[in-house]
Amino acid sequence: MDKDIHQPLGTRQRPVGKRPGAGKSWVSGLAVISVIAAILGVASWMAITAFDIERSETVVASQSLHTRGSASGTDGDAAADAAGPANAGEPDSDAGSASDSPVQSRSGQSGGRFDATLDDQGNEITTVTPVRRQDQRPALLTPPDRIGQHPRLAHLPDPAIAENTAHGVLPIRGENGERAFDIYARPWSGARGARVAIIVGGLGLSQTGTQEAIATLPEEITLAFAANGNSLKRWMQEARRQGHEILLQVPFEPFDYPANDPGPRTLTVAAGPEANLEDLHAAMGRISNYTGITNFMGGRFLSDPEALEPVMRDLADRGLMFVDDGTSAQSLTDRFARTLGIPFAAADMVLDATQERGYILSRLDDLERSARRNGTAIGVASAFGVSVEAIAAWANEAKARGIEIVSASAVADDPER
Incomplete structure (x- = not known):
């Protein structure tokens, strides 16, 4: 038995040396650190x-x-x-x-x-x-079957559908079937309802009248530039910047030609296909960015199948629309358009046969009634001051009544759509 049995508790001295189990503590710590490092490594890898x-x-x-x-x-x-x-x-x-x-x-x-x-x-x-x-030219990336140009590029010809010729830049079909009719068209809502298209022609013949028409008419109005006008490229670019769809107005032979002469380079029945195509291409080269052509006069030419066929075939090959102004009851343009697959539209009425504001407004009301009855209606007018003022005032009121004013291409019959 221990001799210090009577010594108070807690005063007994322990032998100097290592505590029991002290050698194992650093091993356990190292193991814990290793496990933590392994977990962090796996987490980082994941x-x-x-x-x-x-x-x-x-x-x-x-x-x-x-x-x-x-x-x-x-x-x-x-x-x-x-x-x-x-x-x-x-x-x-x-x-x-x-x-x-x-x-x-x-x-x-x-x-x-x-x-x-x-x-x-x-x-x-x-x-x-x-x-x-x-x-080093910029690349224009565009989706297929696109309608319209970007507003900042609307005054420039699209290189995909442009051909450099002796007459200037002419429209052609693109390698993937692109057409001027689509690319230069003004987009519309696509909604159901009454649609009215109004074409104002004769732009370029009067500098003052052209400037007034572009500045006054709403952008939904289609503008037709006379092929024998002046400063056409400048006015075309201004019209496109303002959002207008444009047409090229080509002179065709009327029945009482030459007493009633549409102007220089009129396409005539007696000229023959080669000369007429030469005059047509000269007219096409005056401007660019048009969706199609429309006739100025042309009662005789448009009713002669042998004279008309080469012209319509050329339009088909170039992806252009033909808009008949509706002044010739014997016109064959609709038949050739269906046969050759050409986008086609025909005017329902002339709006300004009488140059008087009240008459023009009454004809515009008739046009609206026709659109409500048939779904669409097309009216044509000339760029006279009274016509421009009356059309601009009526168009703004008609839109408030639920009439959608659209471009000519939006009401055309297109065999490819």
């Missing part, structure tokens, strides 16, 4: 992996790829750049020539180089790099 997958999926979704394992080289890119805007965004012609490479090029004249690569997890990543195109 986060990085998830970020890569998410990034890859997002990029790939923005640019779908047709095939895997094809190569992109500078030769293929150069070939695509030289191919023109029609190849923008399409695969290179030599894509797939090196099937063992994980890279695919979709380069073209879109202004960018598209390359697809595979990351370590096998995900496709698309990289877009700006490239220098050969002609």
Whole structure:
């Protein structure tokens, strides 16, 4: 038995040395630190992996790829750049020539180089790099079957449907079927209801009258420029900037020609197809950005099938509309338009046969009643001061009554739609 049995409790001295279990404490701490580090490492790996997958999926979704394992080289890119805007965004012609490479090029004249690569997890990543195109012109990326131009570009001809000729820039069908009838058209709401189209012609013949018409008429009114007018390009650009759809007014031979002469370069029955097409193209080259042509006079010419057919075929090939002013009861333009697939519209009435404000307003009311009865109606007038003032006042009131004022193309019969 211990000799210090009578010593007070707690005063007994313990032997100097290591405490029991003291050697194991640092081992336990090290194990805890190792476990925490392992957990953090796994979490970091999962986060990085998830970020890569998410990034890859997002990029790939923005640019779908047709095939895997094809190569992109500078030769293929150069070939695509030289191919023109029609190849923008399409695969290179030599894509797939090196099937063992994980890279695919979709380069073209879109202004960018598209390359697809595979990351370590096998995900496709698309990289877009700006490239220098050969002609240094801006690329206009447009969807198919588009209607109308951007307002900032409305006064400029679209290069996709333009042809440089000795007569100037003429409209043609684009490589993918684009038409001036669509691209230069003024969009409309597409809603059901009564629609009225009003065409004011003779612009360009009087500088003062042309300026007044463009400044006064609502932008929904279609303007027709006389092919033998003056300063046509300047006025055309101003009209387009103001939002108007425009037509080209071409002179055709009337029955009492030459006593009643429509003006220089009138298309006549006796001239023959070659001369008439020459005069037609000379008229077309005066301006651009029109959806179609309309006749000035032309009772005899429009009723002669042999004279009319070459002209209508040329319009069909160029993707243009024909608007008949309705002054010739014997006109064959509607028959040729249906046969050749030409967008076509015919006026229902002349609004200003009498140059008097009250008469013009009464004819406009008749036009509105016709539109409510038939769904659409087309009226034509000339750019006289009294006509412009009456049409502008009536159009603003008609819109408040629920009448939609639209351009000529919006009421045309189009075989391709």
